[in-house]
Amino acid sequence: MPTTPPVRPGDPAYEPHRFRQAAESFGTDAQRYDRARPRYPDALVERIVAGGPGPDLLDVGCGTGIASRQFQAAGCRVLGVEPDERMAEVARRLGGTEVDTATFEAWDPAGRKFDAVVAGQAWHWLDPVAGAAKAARILRPGGRLAAFWNVFQLPREVAEAFAAACRQAAPDVPFLAQAVAEPALDGYQPLFVKAIDGMRAADAFGEPERWRFDWDWTYTRDAWLDQMPTQGAFTRLPPEKLAQVLEGVGTAIDGLGGSFTMRYTTVAVTATRTGGTRPGNTRPGITHTDNTHPSSTA
Template identity: 70%
Template sequence: MPTISSQPTPAAGQEPHRQRAVAESFGTDPQRYDRARPRYPDALVARIVDASPGPEILDVGCGTGIEARQFQQAGCTVLGVDPDERMAGFARRTGVEVEIGTFEAWDPAGRTFDAVVAGQAWHWVDPVAGAAKAAHVLRPGGRIAVFGHAFDAPAEVTDALVAAYRKVAPDSPFARATAQAKSALETYQTMFAAAADGFRRAGGFGEPEQWRFDWEQSYTRDQWLDHLPTTGGLTRLAPDRLAVVLDLVGAAIDRIGGSFSMPYTTLAATASRARS
């Protein structure tokens, strides 16, 4: 299976984990977040469970508990860690145990785990300090697995989103990011290469691997417009500006028939903790 080559890390100050205002904005509407965000492939969950020495999972940046519940359904015991009380409160109501804090500052109180996972969240963690913390709390042979979804909406929908950003928030870094030619898959491959580099720099792990899972999900107009406000570029927009974005994107979906099929690639950067 493929290993992940080393890639240059972003310049200081540009790393996502330093952008705390964005990182802490997802809890504005946890109900929508949990409803609209896609789940993870069952094959990914099963592979992590099979590659771990036992069923005790630490879920970093667990949010509303989407992946935590999937691991519970696979027979695991899951403890979540998340800095946002709003997201944690939602997760607790669904049966997930959550402790509050950033992973770097969280106190494990001597506890150890068979796997440390992070779904769509590791880019908010310092890549070296977080990996070192994971190595500290993993049992020998335990696995770290950080994963997320890469996807590109149809061109008509993406073009409408770019136009909307330029209209309502032309100075936003997201307006520039959405206009870049680089695909989401290329962006995520770079991001997960940086995560793997963090594993190497922290020490205590074997050579990182990349796992890939390709799948599709269909969206109606209303389903995609429910999803969009949960994304980082839109979570902090004022309601009137958000309404403009949703109107423009919704019109674009109407023009292509009112629905579309989204190809997803779920990538994981993963490594096993050394046994000695």
């Protein structure tokens, strides 16, 4: 489910960057966030690294450094920018990542330039136009801006069981069950479109592309219950309400045999920094590249 505010796609207020207090809730248990959240496909990391002019990479909204560590392992020199000091401290401690504590909009690059600017699970917390414009200013020609998201889709029988558990445990919070039951990619489409529009508006990138990587991951009962409190729909539930939801979902997983296989889709919206204004297009489009990634790197 999207880690975004409970505003429905298509609503004029569907602008997550205006609800940044929701993003700040993730740092309440930064250790759990780092432990439980899925990593990103190796194929995505490799493609970004291979397509850049050099190794200098900025990780926007780096959180606990999940993506930063993957890019470091691929040979990049990574600087993170993260507004939550609790998350930044974990990134420094676990990966040795250098992190500036600031919002990307307010962050001072101090003349530094980068070969890639990436944002994993974070670009929707920025104004997409201002964010792309700032990325363009700090990217070297040929450098890549890549915003990417892990989107999970529960199998139908699992989604139905989880939705029923949410309705029973939290009938006064109806969007929980709705978020679990709805196709997750549908909820993310407005985020992809806003990211694409922001890159185009910067007038400094080639035509944006959308890359897709599909993969599966099997969760045990304990592993899934560990991740649920890190998701945006649950981070701000009162503790007693969250405990009830987790108990109900745990019972549902037990009824499914104690584990289930999740289908993940990792989507990257990406564009390359040009030397000047972007090339003209009479009919601008988006390039979709589908890749199969059979397993997570978690």
